[in-house]
Amino acid sequence: MIKEMEPAPKGSEYDFYFGPAHPGSGNFGVKLKLEGEVVVSARADPGYLHRGFEKLMEYRTPLQNAVLSDRLCILEPLNWNLIHAEAVDELMGIDIPERAKYIRVIMAELSRIQSHIIWYGVFSKGVGFDTGFKLAFGYRDYIMDLFELITGGRVYPAGYICPGGVRRDFPKDTKKKILKVLDKMNKIIKLEELENPAMNARAKGVGILKLKDAIRLGATGPVIRGSGMNTDVRKEEPYEIYDRLDFEVPIRKEGDAYARYWIGIEEMKQSINIVKQALEELPDGEVIDSSLKKPKLTTKIPEGEVYVRNEISRGEAGIYMVSNGEVSPYRTKVRGPDFLHMIPVLEYLLKGVQIADVPAVYWSLNICPADMDR
Amino acid sequence: MKLGILPKLLQNMFSKPMTVKFPHESIPIPDNYRGEHNYDIEKCISCGLCAKICPNRAIEMVDVSKEYKNKYPKKYPKIDLGKCCFCGLCEDICPKDSITLTKNVFLSTFDSSNVIKYPIPTDGNK
Numbered sequence: 060m061i062k063e064m065e066p067a068p069k070g071s072e073y074d075f076y077f078g079p080a081h082p083g084s085g086n087f088g089v090k091l092k093l094e095g096e097v098v099v100s101a102r103a104d105p106g107y108l109h110r111g112f113e114k115l116m117e118y119r120t121p122l123q124n125a126v127l128s129d130r131l132c133i134l135e136p137l138n139w140n141l142i143h144a145e146a147v148d149e150l151m152g153i154d155i156p157e158r159a160k161y162i163r164v165i166m167a168e169l170s171r172i173q174s175h176i177i178w179y180g181v182f183s184k185g186v187g188f189d190t191g192f193k194l195a196f197g198y199r200d201y202i203m204d205l206f207e208l209i210t211g212g213r214v215y216p217a218g219y220i221c222p223g224g225v226r227r228d229f230p231k232d233t234k235k236k237i238l239k240v241l242d243k244m245n246k247i248i249k250l251e252e253l254e255n256p257a258m259n260a261r262a263k264g265v266g267i268l269k270l271k272d273a274i275r276l277g278a279t280g281p282v283i284r285g286s287g288m289n290t291d292v293r294k295e296e297p298y299e300i301y302d303r304l305d306f307e308v309p310i311r312k313e314g315d316a317y318a319r320y321w322i323g324i325e326e327m328k329q330s331i332n333i334v335k336q337a338l339e340e341l342p343d344g345e346v347i348d349s350s351l352k353k354p355k356l357t358t359k360i361p362e363g364e365v366y367v368r369n370e371i372s373r374g375e376a377g378i379y380m381v382s383n384g385e386v387s388p389y390r391t392k393v394r395g396p397d398f399l400h401m402i403p404v405l406e407y408l409l410k411g412v413q414i415a416d417v418p419a420v421y422w423s424l425n426i427c428p429a430d431m432d433r
Numbered sequence: 434m435k436l437g438i439l440p441k442l443l444q445n446m447f448s449k450p451m452t453v454k455f456p457h458e459s460i461p462i463p464d465n466y467r468g469e470h471n472y473d474i475e476k477c478i479s480c481g482l483c484a485k486i487c488p489n490r491a492i493e494m495v496d497v498s499k500e501y502k503n504k505y506p507k508k509y510p511k512i513d514l515g516k517c518c519f520c521g522l523c524e525d526i527c528p529k530d531s532i533t534l535t536k537n538v539f540l541s542t543f544d545s546s547n548v549i550k551y552p553i554p555t556d557g558n559k
Binding site: 119120122123126127197200204207208211212215217218226227230353354356 | 451460482521525
């Protein structure tokens with residue numbers, strides 16, 4: 060055990076930058092004020108990865124926006140595709156084909172598994188467990204292979220889930236291949252579940268977020284579920300086919316980094332379960348609405364406004380879209396889960412921790428700088 | 434020392450590695466991969482839809498060089514692979530299947546002029 064340290068002498072405060080161009084932080088910076096080795100205060104410094112998606116989307120057609128929506132979060136582009144497509148679908152009043160709904164859910168859940176694997180990888184790196192990082196990125200590539208087969212690109216699906224359905228049907232034997240990859244995913248889950256001294260020593264009792272504070276600071280998704288709240292948009296406001304699927308929402312009460320890490324593992328198990336169920340019931344038929352089958356430059360979005368929310372692997376994400384009947388939306392507002400996780404929650408959690416625990420707390424929030432800066 | 438690790442150790446010693454030796458062998462690329470464009474000028478009707486839908490404005494409609502001007506009098510797409518995001522919208526929108534995306538992913542080059550694909554390769558423009 061580490062002995063309680065003596066307090067640093069007065070006047071020894073200094074500034075310390077964590078990020079923004081550092082492998083331990085992603086493209087995001089935190090200005091820390093330290094006294095000895097203890098963080099006195101933390102100030103998030105966003106903007107390093109800002110690309111202005113909301114403005115860009117005002118000048119593009121829905122199909123071009125679907126391609127752009129990949130870039131909202133590099134680690135889970137398909138989930139962002141889905142939210143954007145749902146917003147446009149709702150404005151256009153399209154009832155998408157049944158097969159497309161199933162494919163959408165299968166792809167979104169595979170994307171969630173992939174994102175959680177990365178989370179495990181970077182969190183392992185944050186707590187000094189390098190093997191976990193390498194394992195995670197090795198196993199992630201099996202899912203990348205699936206994406207390559209189905210969407211035609213490894214990381215970016217290029218608007219695979221587009222307004223009206225999905226851009227391509229599954230190629231032959233995809234079902235078999237997905238089941239094979241899911242078996243491999245069970246393997247990495249088993250590895251993640253092993254008793255691990257690094258995780259026990261570095262993650263237990265670190266960065267405790269109480270439920271009251273989690274609600275006050277606006278946490279969603281795995282972060283608030285790790286603090287003991289039973290909430291999931293897939294259960295509360297089911298979209299696509301989630302109301303027909305049988306799955307559980309994992310919850311832990313501790314609220315520390317270790318609890319959030321376990322939420323990730325449990326959610327991967329549930330996602331595997333969901334993909335298997337959806338694959339079993341996958342119906343035949345069209346994969347895209349007939350009016351949008353051939354891309355058109357003149358398809359107008361009817362006048363109106365809509366707010367769509369989804370559960371992505373990081374929490375609750377939403378898109379608010381206003382259209383005045385033109386080809387491009389009049390305004391698109393993106394609500395990413397990480398904006399609140401990376402600014403108020405992170406600043407709150409970093410207060411009073413040791414400097415060595417900063418990466419552990421930081422990565423335990425399942426963050427994505429790309430989604431936060433947008 | 435715990436000996437529970439031993440079976441795992443032996444298993445790992447004799448199991449296949451997760452990676453492949455890249456230059457000598459590589460994982461197969463699926464048929465519908467979105468790689469380098471293949472453009473067929475004979476099928477092209479110069480509608481310009483590919484240039485209009487391109488989200489990155491990587492496609493520009495240009496005249497062909499003088500020696501081919503008589504045969505191909507219209508404007509044809511010039512594709513800048515440096516700007517391309519390989520979304521495949523040009524392939525989807527093309528009414529005559531003139532543009533298709535191929536499996537070629539080896540596009541790195543030392544010569545920056547190689548990244549621009551002209552409608553007809555000639556001496557003046559590759």
